[in-house]
Amino acid sequence: MQPKIRVGGWDWAGPQFQNGFYPADLPEDWQLPFYANEYAQVLLPQQRWQAASRDDWQEWRSEVSEGFGFYLQLEQPESFELAALETARAVLGPQLVGLVQCAGEPVLLAxxxxxxxxxxxxxxHRVWTADSGAVSCGPVGLLxxxxxxxxxxxxxxxxxxAGACESEEAVLFIDASPAALDQAEAILSLLGLA
Structure with a gap:
C-alpha cells in the first residue's frame, strides 16, 4: 500500500520563503499564518526552536489551525536542550509531531x-533522505x-x-523554494499519493 504524502518546508521564515512567497507588504509576524494556509506542517531548524520562548510557542500555536504540525529538526545532538523541547511540548501538545534527527546517534527521549x-x-523510526535509496523508513523524509x-x-x-515508507501517512520536507514544494505536491497528486 502506498502512503499518503504531504509536503512541508524548512522554516517559514527561511531564505527560500523570503524571495516572493510572501507579499512584499506582509508584516513579518503574519508570515506563519500565511505559510500555514498553504502547508500543514513545518520543520524548524534546531537553532530556531531552541531559541524560542514560551511566548513564541504560544503565539505560533495561536496562528495556525489545530491540524498544523510542528516538527523540530535536531542537527547537532551534542547541543540538544531538553528544556527547550519540553517548553515546546507543553505549549503545543499534539501539534508537536516529533523530533527529526539529522546527525549523530539516535537520541532516546522519555x-x-x-x-x-x-x-x-x-x-x-528511520528518516528517509535521497541517499537512503530503497531502505525502509518511517513517516518522515528530507529532500x-x-x-x-x-x-x-x-x-x-x-x-x-513512497516505496521505502512503511507508514500509511508521511511527510516529505523539502528544503527549496515554494515553487519546488508546489511541483512536488503536483507530482504527488498525479501519482495518487496526495
Whole structure:
C-alpha cells in the first residue's frame, strides 16, 4: 500500500520563503499564518526552536489551525536542550509531531515525543533522505537538492520515498523554494499519493 504524502518546508521564515512567497507588504509576524494556509506542517531548524520562548510557542500555536504540525529538526545532538523541547511540548501538545534527527546517534527521549533519525536502526523510526535509496523508513523524509528544475528527478525521489515508507501517512520536507514544494505536491497528486 502506498502512503499518503504531504509536503512541508524548512522554516517559514527561511531564505527560500523570503524571495516572493510572501507579499512584499506582509508584516513579518503574519508570515506563519500565511505559510500555514498553504502547508500543514513545518520543520524548524534546531537553532530556531531552541531559541524560542514560551511566548513564541504560544503565539505560533495561536496562528495556525489545530491540524498544523510542528516538527523540530535536531542537527547537532551534542547541543540538544531538553528544556527547550519540553517548553515546546507543553505549549503545543499534539501539534508537536516529533523530533527529526539529522546527525549523530539516535537520541532516546522519555518525554513521549516521537524521534525519527537518519541513523535509527528500526525502519519505523528511520528518516528517509535521497541517499537512503530503497531502505525502509518511517513517516518522515528530507529532500535537499541544489536544483529542482528536473521534474523527472524530483518524481524519482518522491517515488523512492513512497516505496521505502512503511507508514500509511508521511511527510516529505523539502528544503527549496515554494515553487519546488508546489511541483512536488503536483507530482504527488498525479501519482495518487496526495
Amino acid at each position: 518525554s513521549g515525543v516521537p524521534v525519527w533519525s537518519i541513523a535509527a536502526p528500526e525502519a519505523s 535537499k537538492q541544489a536544483d529542482f528544475s528536473d521534474l523527472r528527478a524530483l518524481r524519482a525521489q518522491i517515488e523512492a520515498f
